[in-house]
Amino acid sequence: MWPPKKGNHSGLPLPLRPHMQKQITQQNLNILLDSLIKEGIRVVAPHMNGGTPLYEPLTCSADMNTGQLPRRSAKEAFFPVCEDIMTYEKEGQKVTVTDIDPVRFPETVLVGVRPCDAAAIPVLDAVFSWDYKDEFFLERRRKTTIIGLACTTADDACFCTAVGLSPAETKGSDLFLTPLVGGGYVCETYSDKGEQLITNHKELFSDTGGAKTLPLAQPETGKIDLKKVKAWLDEHFEDPLWDGIATRCVGCGACAFVCPACHCFDIVDEGTEKAGTRRKNWDACGFWKFTHHASGHNPRDGQPKRYRNRIMHKFKYYDDKFGQTLCSGCGRCVRVCPVGIDIKAIIDTILNSEC
Numbered sequence: 001m002w003p004p005k006k007g008n009h010s011g012l013p014l015p016l017r018p019h020m021q022k023q024i025t026q027q028n029l030n031i032l033l034d035s036l037i038k039e040g041i042r043v044v045a046p047h048m049n050g051g052t053p054l055y056e057p058l059t060c061s062a063d064m065n066t067g068q069l070p071r072r073s074a075k076e077a078f079f080p081v082c083e084d085i086m087t088y089e090k091e092g093q094k095v096t097v098t099d100i101d102p103v104r105f106p107e108t109v110l111v112g113v114r115p116c117d118a119a120a121i122p123v124l125d126a127v128f129s130w131d132y133k134d135e136f137f138l139e140r141r142r143k144t145t146i147i148g149l150a151c152t153t154a155d156d157a158c159f160c161t162a163v164g165l166s167p168a169e170t171k172g173s174d175l176f177l178t179p180l181v182g183g184g185y186v187c188e189t190y191s192d193k194g195e196q197l198i199t200n201h202k203e204l205f206s207d208t209g210g211a212k213t214l215p216l217a218q219p220e221t222g223k224i225d226l227k228k229v230k231a232w233l234d235e236h237f238e239d240p241l242w243d244g245i246a247t248r249c250v251g252c253g254a255c256a257f258v259c260p261a262c263h264c265f266d267i268v269d270e271g272t273e274k275a276g277t278r279r280k281n282w283d284a285c286g287f288w289k290f291t292h293h294a295s296g297h298n299p300r301d302g303q304p305k306r307y308r309n310r311i312m313h314k315f316k317y318y319d320d321k322f323g324q325t326l327c328s329g330c331g332r333c334v335r336v337c338p339v340g341i342d343i344k345a346i347i348d349t350i351l352n353s354e355c
């Protein structure tokens, strides 16, 4: 059944325990990925591109590099930066409009996905399958199997545990890998898709023999009381705090673009009067033009109002609408912000402010 009724997991309710537990060596994982590539399946994984870790399609398993959190999130596998959704052509009085068929998307295995990225994907399901079903997003979701990977390291910006997740969070993963001492992984399945992947390649997996898993990362952060944050936001649409926290924000939009949960986009026609393409391009509420009306009026006419929207959307509006928080604590926005704005510190400020 797709989209999932509760917007959770790959179409299945979250199980309390994994369906199946197996073990795989690193060598066999590489054999699995190479055989998938050979079968024509698109395998997307973290790898180094000019010194930058990114989730990108692989041509060979040896190119996978899971040593660092990719700089950009895994959402791009379902929601690319820019995509064509329609073309148009005008000849005399005749206009031809051609829809782009999402069915052309390839079967994909997205592997080495960090828990903060995987957990954000079912959160996005809610908005992309709500009043309007976004077939571009949903068709990619149907065709993608997500293999999550537990984190064994965290940096100062990571705060998944503060928003109720963890370095071993399996939400969003069809199959989940936990590294073993001495190499290889424990593999747990959390959906039919994950189980199918193991069943189709069962010779590469073995039963778990009680091997020890590596110690997991421990982000150094306290838990955020998300209910308390929301209660403050419910009452403080107007508050001097917004001016204080957003004075440094230059509206570059980098925080939204690297975020696994931000999902705003704009639809533009690019081309000429005679022919062109309708495109869906990422957008960000930090941009002044995001709410700029054709009349010239802009209801968010200053950066504090735009930054307020970012926080409100993540910790209040999305919760009001879908009962979920739009932040998985990946810390990317903290790492990338050119002026050092730290969303976790802002939430701490809210929690410590007088109500």
Ligand code: SF4
Pocket (backbone or CB within 6 Å): 255, 258, 259, 260, 261, 262, 314, 326, 327, 328, 329, 330, 331, 332, 333, 334, 343
């Ligand atoms: S708001 Fe920042 S920390 Fe939260 S998920 Fe987005 S990029 Fe990661």
Ligand code: SF4
Pocket (backbone or CB within 6 Å): 248, 249, 250, 251, 252, 253, 254, 255, 256, 286, 333, 336, 337, 338, 339, 340, 341
């Ligand atoms: S990355 Fe920093 S400066 Fe850029 S829009 Fe986000 S908060 Fe503002």
